[in-house]
Amino acid sequence: MNLTLKIWRQKNANDKGKLVDYKINDVSPDMSFLEMLDVLNEQLINKGDDPVAFDHDCREGICGMCSLYINGEAHGPDRGITTCQLHMRMFKDGDTIFIEPFRATAFPVIKDLVVDRTAFDRIQHAGGFISVNTSGNTIDANAIPINKHDADTAFEAATCIGCGACVASCKNSSAMLFVGAKVSQFALLPQGKVEATERVLNMVKQMDEEGFGNCTNTGACEVECPKGISLENIARMNREYLSASLKG
Amino acid sequence: MSGILNSSIGRKFAMALSAFFLMFFLLQHFAINVTSVFSADTFNETSHFMGTNPLIQYVLQPILLFGVIFHFVMGFVLEIKNKKARQISYAKNNGAANSSWMSRNMIWSGLAILAFMGLHFYDFWFPEINTKFIEGDMSGLLADGSGYRYYEELQHKFVDIWRVALYCIAFVFLALHLLHGFNSAFQSVGANNKYTKGLKGFGKAYAILIPLGFVIIALYHHFNHIS
Numbered sequence: 459m460n461l462t463l464k465i466w467r468q469k470n471a472n473d474k475g476k477l478v479d480y481k482i483n484d485v486s487p488d489m490s491f492l493e494m495l496d497v498l499n500e501q502l503i504n505k506g507d508d509p510v511a512f513d514h515d516c517r518e519g520i521c522g523m524c525s526l527y528i529n530g531e532a533h534g535p536d537r538g539i540t541t542c543q544l545h546m547r548m549f550k551d552g553d554t555i556f557i558e559p560f561r562a563t564a565f566p567v568i569k570d571l572v573v574d575r576t577a578f579d580r581i582q583h584a585g586g587f588i589s590v591n592t593s594g595n596t597i598d599a600n601a602i603p604i605n606k607h608d609a610d611t612a613f614e615a616a617t618c619i620g621c622g623a624c625v626a627s628c629k630n631s632s633a634m635l636f637v638g639a640k641v642s643q644f645a646l647l648p649q650g651k652v653e654a655t656e657r658v659l660n661m662v663k664q665m666d667e668e669g670f671g672n673c674t675n676t677g678a679c680e681v682e683c684p685k686g687i688s689l690e691n692i693a694r695m696n697r698e699y700l701s702a703s704l705k706g
Numbered sequence: 707m708s709g710i711l712n713s714s715i716g717r718k719f720a721m722a723l724s725a726f727f728l729m730f731f732l733l734q735h736f737a738i739n740v741t742s743v744f745s746a747d748t749f750n751e752t753s754h755f756m757g758t759n760p761l762i763q764y765v766l767q768p769i770l771l772f773g774v775i776f777h778f779v780m781g782f783v784l785e786i787k788n789k790k791a792r793q794i795s796y797a798k799n800n801g802a803a804n805s806s807w808m809s810r811n812m813i814w815s816g817l818a819i820l821a822f823m824g825l826h827f828y829d830f831w832f833p834e835i836n837t838k839f840i841e842g843d844m845s846g847l848l849a850d851g852s853g854y855r856y857y858e859e860l861q862h863k864f865v866d867i868w869r870v871a872l873y874c875i876a877f878v879f880l881a882l883h884l885l886h887g888f889n890s891a892f893q894s895v896g897a898n899n900k901y902t903k904g905l906k907g908f909g910k911a912y913a914i915l916i917p918l919g920f921v922i923i924a925l926y927h928h929f930n931h932i933s
Contacts, residue, residue, distance in 0.1 A: 672787060
């Protein structure tokens, strides 16, 4: 396949940035999207140009490191996958492909397609954990009976890889699907109930301080999420938050 | 509890509560208007009761006004905040791939409804307030005292085809707003459970049938008056 790529190039956080056109030929439909970018970068390096910076790590759809807004959608046009799992067979010979960074004020561009997603880390630090006594008296988690439905729902919420596609897809740049998943995975389990009140209040407070937008329930996040995190998690977080606010 | 309205979820919850209130009001408004199609007397008596009952006039009406203003102001505040959350737009964004047009354009359908409310208040609410509280005429009677004035006033307003057309267009925007807003309000208060699927169906029916009913009432009075 021969393709035209319109890639966002930005030297650093202070640079204005712009879309730059690149032609790439003989792309195999079996390549992953990131492999196609690797080939482009080899060509750029051979010409003495600056390669395109983009995030990636495991390339197995697990780590949540890859991002990219491809042809107007987070992780591209396929469903239930990350960018590293997107294959070039999703495109046609002669296509023009727009490749942009995830856009949100809370995700500032570092360089080209790489954005700073540490806002998610700070939200996690605010309450996305359980405090476990490690003094030698720790109770084996498997010794605590948990309803199967609750265990499954908590596990589904825990599959969130924190890639930020929800924020990138949301017209308001809201992070509520991410925070909803992180709140839910603990709210459903007995281990998480001890700190439930502070957890949801602190995580939502941090989310608001980071400058994410307000959720208007468009559902775009759920559709674009590579792990299929459900909007039910946002509803659960809303309930948890209102309940915690009344207690607090 | 303090500061709940300063949080994103608190604002969302307040928006949903005002939406529930307005959707209930809309249903009640429709129920009264529909009587005008079947019985002028029933419409007149109900309108007079609504227009003169102290509980409705001095307690519920101010709450309704507050609800309307709050919903609009909060809608604009949220829109401004959300714009700030993404200061650089995408060069290419395929919003239709993951969300409905209605959900992405609530601010525009809301603005159309706001413009309609200006016309509706000019047509009915301001003259009503003027008659009752400035001129002091609480009788609800026509100038010649031959009966209640409400049905006559309603018919008179719908003679002009352009006004009827504007009302019909506004109700299309109302339907679009409700098609997303009805179920969105339930999601905002945390109601996403086994009943959600059924509720979505009910929400769609409400969003289409109520505005359609208002359109039919407006057209009925237009054609009934000129025939």
